[in-house]
Amino acid sequence: MTRTGERAALVSAGLMVLSIAASSAMGSRSGLLVFSGLMPFQMLALIQSCVVYLRLRLERMAFEEARDLAGQAPTADSRLFDETSGGDLPLTLSRTRHQVEGIVPFIAPVLAILTATWAWTLYRDLVWTARESSFDLPAMALLAGQGFVLFLLHRYLLGLAGEPSLRWLRGPGVMTGVTAYGSVAAALACLAHHVGLVQADAWIGMTLVVLLVVHTVELVWNSLLSIYSPHRDTQKATSYETKLGAWLIHPSEWTKPLSESVDYQFGFSISRTWFARFLRRALLPFVGFQILVIYALSSMAIIGPNDVGIKERFGKPVQPDPLLMSGFHWKWPWPFEAVRRVPARMALLTHLGVDVDDTLLRPPQILWTVPHFPGEDLFVTASLSHKGSSAVPINLISLHLPLEFSITNALDYAYRYANPNQVLRDTAYRILTRELSSRDIGEWLSSHRTEIADIIHRELQAECDRLALGVKIDFIGLQGLHPPIQVADAFQSVVGALEEKEAAILEARAYTNRILPLATADATARVSLAEAYRDRRTKLSEAEVAQFHNRKRAADTAPDVYRARLAMEALHAGLIGNRLVLLATPSASSEVLWLNLEDDPFTSVFEMVPLEPEGINP
Structure with missing residues (x-):
């Protein structure tokens, strides 16, 4: 056995020690949260590197010890006694290696306790809010360089782990890769912090803490599998390794369970064909990248102009x-x-009393005898005309109340009630029903609708403010008021009779308004004429009295002259307006005179020329 695996594990542990020291120094200097979130993964990679180094070293030394003892063992011909029943050789290193292997299954529970405690401590003690830092660029440079070095180490360890004898290097290799990717993410957070997105530091730090919690759950699950799994020996040897981390940094691991299932179903290694290798190496990583990009798009939010x-x-x-x-x-x-x-920047509309269907075309004129909308509610109104009688003092009416409102407090509107629109509708229905039950149906069908709508508007706004609904009532309209369709004909007849009654009353009032001024004017004219006649007779009488006195004085002064003057005045008065012809004939003459008393006809303008005096020649 070679020492390549030991050296790789030792190099990994050394680099992790340097990484932990550099991250601790920069974290305390900069105050960035990403270093606190990255520290547990660095410690896990260091612990796994040390465990793998110890396991590989003990395995190699035990193998060398067994080989040396096997070379020094006596042959069968040189033995004096038969030791077939003597037992195993006392291999000290082999026994030590087996003891260490017996401790390995307990590493996963210990790491689970350690990571759970660490995650809880970070969540409890750290303040996960945005903070300013002047060391964001040096921290970014350190994290980027650390991520690059650890990525190379991660690929190197995974390459060595491909050999069966160095399989244990897979654990620190995967954890080193997770640390490398976490360092790159932390470097991006520092860059975002530098350009102004100070929340990125807390986001990435909290994400690393969440990943630590997920790894804790995985360690607990691996510990349980090492006890109850049929492959307990294999599971115990690698229970501290993270398979979720392997899936995260090595997308080809996603297809491994699927490939094994396909091979089992078809009976041959279909996963080793060129097409399967292409899918595993090219297509599936590309699909995984697309999934990650789509998931990353959930970090962006676009708010419309009306929202x-x-x-x-x-x-x-x-x-x-x-x-x-x-x-x-x-x-x-x-x-x-x-x-x-x-939608806090737009006018919202809801309809009360009817079911509005925008797809249906409404005619321009609708009578009471036909439905105004597909569904109409019936409301109870008071009936003052039945007061004191045995009839029930109520009436039924249908109406359409469009309600326009706008959102003024988005937090109250979104969180105080599960369905704020329904709360608004219920409140409006309650106020509308109360107003309907307190007024006669005639008020609703007359010109009082605007006043009633204003009252409902004020009461509804006050109730919305009391409920902290976060809305402002912009408009309330009363439209389409009509009695139930079943009694619309009879009601329309009653309304027609009332209209005829009102028309007769108005006609009588018009006649009264027309006759009274005429009678008043005629009476005034008669009075004025009588007064004028009285004044005229009074003045004439006074004038005649004065004239009589004047004539009497004149007669007393010159009776003959007075009488002659009176005769001449009488003659003058009699001759005014009469044609007078004077004839100089003797009174006893018997001559017959023919006189043409007709007016001469007007023949020409020359007759208008004055006659020339006699004796004057032109």
């Missing part, structure tokens, strides 16, 4: 500021963090 995102960590909002505005955001991958989207 507000709430970042959740293990189902609870991340404090102190869990709200995400529209845009692109980073988060932990699922299931560690998720984003709940709330």
